[in-house]
Amino acid sequence: MPMSKAFEARLYPQLEEIAAHFGTPFHIYDETGIRETGQRLKKAFSEIDGFREYFAVKALPNPAILAIMADMGFGFDCSSVAELVLARRVGGRGEDLMFTSNNTTRSEFARAMTDGGSIVNLDDISLLGILPDVPEPICFRYNPGERRTGNAIIGTPVEAKYGVSHDQLIQAYAEAKALGSKRFGLHTMLASNELDHTYMVQTAAMLLEEAKRIMEELDIRLEFINIGGGLGIPYRPADAPLDLEAMGASIFDLFRQFSRETGSMPKLYMESGRFMTGPHGALVTTAINRKEIYRTYVGVDASMSALMRPGIYGAYHHITVPGKNDSDGQVVDVVGSLCENNDKFAIQRRLPTIVKGDRVVIHDTGAHGHAMGFNYNGQLRPKELLLRPDGTVELIRRAERLEDYFATLDFPADLLETRIDAAFARLAN
Numbered sequence: 276m277p278m279s280k281a282f283e284a285r286l287y288p289q290l291e292e293i294a295a296h297f298g299t300p301f302h303i304y305d306e307t308g309i310r311e312t313g314q315r316l317k318k319a320f321s322e323i324d325g326f327r328e329y330f331a332v333k334a335l336p337n338p339a340i341l342a343i344m345a346d347m348g349f350g351f352d353c354s355s356v357a358e359l360v361l362a363r364r365v366g367g368r369g370e371d372l373m374f375t376s377n378n379t380t381r382s383e384f385a386r387a388m389t390d391g392g393s394i395v396n397l398d399d400i401s402l403l404g405i406l407p408d409v410p411e412p413i414c415f416r417y418n419p420g421e422r423r424t425g426n427a428i429i430g431t432p433v434e435a436k437y438g439v440s441h442d443q444l445i446q447a448y449a450e451a452k453a454l455g456s457k458r459f460g461l462h463t464m465l466a467s468n469e470l471d472h473t474y475m476v477q478t479a480a481m482l483l484e485e486a487k488r489i490m491e492e493l494d495i496r497l498e499f500i501n502i503g504g505g506l507g508i509p510y511r512p513a514d515a516p517l518d519l520e521a522m523g524a525s526i527f528d529l530f531r532q533f534s535r536e537t538g539s540m541p542k543l544y545m546e547s548g549r550f551m552t553g554p555h556g557a558l559v560t561t562a563i564n565r566k567e568i569y570r571t572y573v574g575v576d577a578s579m580s581a582l583m584r585p586g587i588y589g590a591y592h593h594i595t596v597p598g599k600n601d602s603d604g605q606v607v608d609v610v611g612s613l614c615e616n617n618d619k620f621a622i623q624r625r626l627p628t629i630v631k632g633d634r635v636v637i638h639d640t641g642a643h644g645h646a647m648g649f650n651y652n653g654q655l656r657p658k659e660l661l662l663r664p665d666g667t668v669e670l671i672r673r674a675e676r677l678e679d680y681f682a683t684l685d686f687p688a689d690l691l692e693t694r695i696d697a698a699f700a701r702l703a704n
């Protein structure tokens with residue numbers, strides 16, 4: 276179940292006109308679909324007081340998209356100064372922002388705590404010592420270690436560099452309390468692209484258990500727990516979608532039980548990226564070459580600089596050729612032009628026979644798509660378009676140009692003359 280039939284119905288009839296006007300390649304995002312998923316998320320967790328989604332900015336860091344999230348009442352999960360600046364640009368302030376960084380510097384914390392601030396989510400107990408001030412509220416990211424298993428993208432918790440260990444957790448809150456903090460939250464992020472909703476339910480159960488331990492040992496009532504992102508989407512036609520409604524109902528049960536046992540009820544925060552936007556984006560390319568050697572290669576006008584996931588994770592992205600049906604297919608590799616043999620969008624995939632000029636649509640690029648792009652081999656990243664609910668198509672990021680590639684070579688001369696050590700110079704002779 277890749278791109279929805281509804282998105283296809285909104286996009287395909289206009290595709291030629293859009294491609295002719297803007298030129299390929301481009302990522303195009305479907306505002307209607309994004310809003311529908313946002314409403315569905317809110318509804319699934321509506322019984323939990325204070326539920327809030329903090330959209331993971333890194334999944335689709337475009338201000339036009341972030342403005343849609345803000346309009347739906349969502350906050351933003353940021354992990355760098357640039358992401359904080361982006362979220363603030365669309366009006367995010369204070370507790371609209373969660374700053375979930377790791378390996379962070381004091382000056383990054385200072386940026387997170389000024390310009391309206393943010394919820395600081397600490398990745399390590401030692402970071403309490405480098406904070407410029409005491410943040411309010413203060414949150415810790417929890418790494419359960421061997422208590423949980425992770426998955427391929429994020430690694431197993433014991434091997435993951437993130438978070439505070441089980442044994443450090445009580446100490447972390449004790450130290451934060453001693454510094455004068457009065458408001459607290461607890462966060463974790465364990466899965467990536469997880470399609471089994473019971474995994475996410477277990478994560479909520481785990482955090483509530485820790486919340487109880489913190490309450491019993493330190494008399495601290497957590498204001499919120501944040502179960503992170505990682506909700507999966509069905510990239511392959513045969514994948515069963517995540518049952519969001521069952522996830523919401525089960526987590527609500529856990530909260531009710533927690534409330535009965537402790538007399539308190541934290542808020543529930545979540546920071547989905549992929550689930551919010553992944554299926555609502557597509558990379559539209561044009562076939563520019565065909566090559567028959569040991570295999571048949573279809574070359575398109577985008578490369579892995581526009582979509583890294585197949586190259587770095589071997590990830591599957593569904594591909595269709597609008598107007599052509601699958602029955603008269605041919606097995607091909609769909610490739611970009613980068614000098615790396617993993618620059619392939621599909622490997623040995625049966626697709627309709629593609630000829631030069633065909634539009635080749637790569638599905639589910641709405642999250643971790645454009646955002647992950649890079650410039651290796653002088654490849655430039657493509658433009659981004661937004662399909663509005665009224666049918667308008669808007670350019671929301673232009674394509675990179677050669678000037679952008681060369682921009683960092685344009686600077687005032689800066690020369691440092693050092694003295695070469697005489698003894699070392701003799702040795703080298």
Ligand SMILES: *Cc1c(COP(=O)(O)O)cnc(C)c1O
Pocket residue numbers: 331333334352354375464466467468503504505506546547548549550642
């Ligand atoms: C990447 C990330 C997310 C979003 O992950 P998705 O798989 O896109 O939902 C959320 N929180 C943190 C801390 C992340 O690093």
